[in-house]
Amino acid sequence: MKEYDDIPGTYVFDAERARQGYHLNRFCMSLMHEDNRKRFKADEAAYVSAFGMSEEQVDAVLGRSWNRMLELGGNVYFMAKLFFTDGRSVQFACAQMAGMSQDAYAKMMLSGGRSPDGNRYKREQNDG
Amino acid sequence: MAEVFAALTTSHLPAMGAAVDLGKTRDEYWRPVFEGYEFAKRWIADARPDVVILVYNDHATALGLDVIPTFALGCGAEFEPADEGWGRRPVPVVKGDPELAAHLAQSLILDEFDLTLINRMDVDHGLTVPLSMVFGQPEAWPCKVIPLAVNVVQYPPPTGNRCLRLGHALRKAVASYDRDLRVMVWGTGGMSHQLQGPRAGHINSDFDARFMDLLIDAPEQAASIRHIDYLRESGSEGIELVMWLIARGSLTAKVRAVRRFYHVPASNTAVGHLILENANE
Numbered sequence: 557m558k559e560y561d562d563i564p565g566t567y568v569f570d571a572e573r574a575r576q577g578y579h580l581n582r583f584c585m586s587l588m589h590e591d592n593r594k595r596f597k598a599d600e601a602a603y604v605s606a607f608g609m610s611e612e613q614v615d616a617v618l619g620r621s622w623n624r625m626l627e628l629g630g631n632v633y634f635m636a637k638l639f640f641t642d643g644r645s646v647q648f649a650c651a652q653m654a655g656m657s658q659d660a661y662a663k664m665m666l667s668g669g670r671s672p673d674g675n676r677y678k679r680e681q682n683d684g
Numbered sequence: 685m686a687e688v689f690a691a692l693t694t695s696h697l698p699a700m701g702a703a704v705d706l707g708k709t710r711d712e713y714w715r716p717v718f719e720g721y722e723f724a725k726r727w728i729a730d731a732r733p734d735v736v737i738l739v740y741n742d743h744a745t746a747l748g749l750d751v752i753p754t755f756a757l758g759c760g761a762e763f764e765p766a767d768e769g770w771g772r773r774p775v776p777v778v779k780g781d782p783e784l785a786a787h788l789a790q791s792l793i794l795d796e797f798d799l800t801l802i803n804r805m806d807v808d809h810g811l812t813v814p815l816s817m818v819f820g821q822p823e824a825w826p827c828k829v830i831p832l833a834v835n836v837v838q839y840p841p842p843t844g845n846r847c848l849r850l851g852h853a854l855r856k857a858v859a860s861y862d863r864d865l866r867v868m869v870w871g872t873g874g875m876s877h878q879l880q881g882p883r884a885g886h887i888n889s890d891f892d893a894r895f896m897d898l899l900i901d902a903p904e905q906a907a908s909i910r911h912i913d914y915l916r917e918s919g920s921e922g923i924e925l926v927m928w929l930i931a932r933g934s935l936t937a938k939v940r941a942v943r944r945f946y947h948v949p950a951s952n953t954a955v956g957h958l959i960l961e962n963a964n965e
Binding site: 559560563564565566567568569570571574578581582584585587588622623626631632633634636637640641645646647650651653654655661664665666668669670671672675676677 | 698699743744745748749767768769770837838839840876878879880881882883884885886887888889890891912915916917920921948949951952954
């Protein structure tokens with residue numbers, strides 16, 4: 557266990573995740589080019605098959621399962637290329653990752669954000 | 685002789701750049717943020733730095749998966765604003781200072797900071813948003829800018845202590861340059877925020893306030909904050925704050941904070957901003 561594994565709801569993009577997510581993140585980077593975005597939108601499944609991703613990673617991408625992508629080595633700054641390709645904002649994706657409606661998430665941010673209280677250690681949440 | 689006469693720190697989130705580019709800075713949502721930078725605009729017009737050494741991180745734009753330098757110095761003559769997936773920002777090309785950068789590279793490497801040197805790269809919002817916040821929308825940026833990119837995307841970033849020491853070395857390196865130049869170091873990123881996972885939206889205003897206090901008056905203490913504490917307390921992306929320590933280290937031991945600003949939220953992030961001037965020597 558790594559010392560940051562006890563932080564709830566957080567995937568630290570360390571060297572191990574970066575290795576695991578290399579192909580997934582490389583796919584995301586490819587979306588920085590307009591031609592690639594067009595090809596991706598035209599046939600997502602065919603497009604993603606060319607990047608050497610695992611089956612789980614492909615499913616997570618096609619299903620826009622953001623937290624699963626993080627778990628499988630995705631990093632938000634790479635994934636952002638996919639948010640933008642979808643015409644979505646980072647805040648939209650963050651709300652989904654947090655399991656909230658975008659409206660509720662935006663309200664939470666306006667009222668000062670998610671409090672650190674009760675959100676520092678996994679055990680605080682288990683106790684709660 | 686050249687001197688680092690002041691430092692500036694600021695968040696660099698892309699939404700602030702978009703607000704500038706789309707003319708939304710007076711909207712109800714953005715007004716409090718941009719009013720917070722009015723002082724900086726007036727201050728910099730008087731201070732007139734010749735060169736800004738701008739410490740930032742690339743966000744999987746120019747530096748992605750293939751090369752991940754911990755510290756990378758931009759030595760080129762110019763740097764284009766990057767296309768991050770929605771077109772290039774409509775901001776001026778960033779003009780570098782290859783002569784000073786070459787001097788810094790030589791001085792810092794012999795001072796045992798093993799920098800990566802980059803002659804060609806595009807610069808993303810991490811670098812251009814701070815310029816927009818401080819200089820507004822000029823035809824050309826009013827000073828030269830030397831990018832200093834720090835890896836804070838793939839864990840672990842350099843330690844806070846290493847960043848503070850790099851700041852000290854930068855101060856020395858600038859002082860040994862034999863041209864009269866007024867130099868600033870800007871540290872960007874932060875403050876508390878988390879852009880991922882079920883804990884997305886994490887903000888810790890108490891941590892941020894204490895971090896600013898320590899950065900100003902007890903930088904060695906700020907430099908001793910461990911990575912685990914950044915992650916837990918300031919959020920997984922709050923760890924970008926180590927970059928502020930490079931700016932702080934480039935000043936004298938005592939500094940005067942001539943500006944301190946904090947606001948929540950801008951999109952997912954707590955916005956923080958300081959202007960620090962040397963207070964001794």
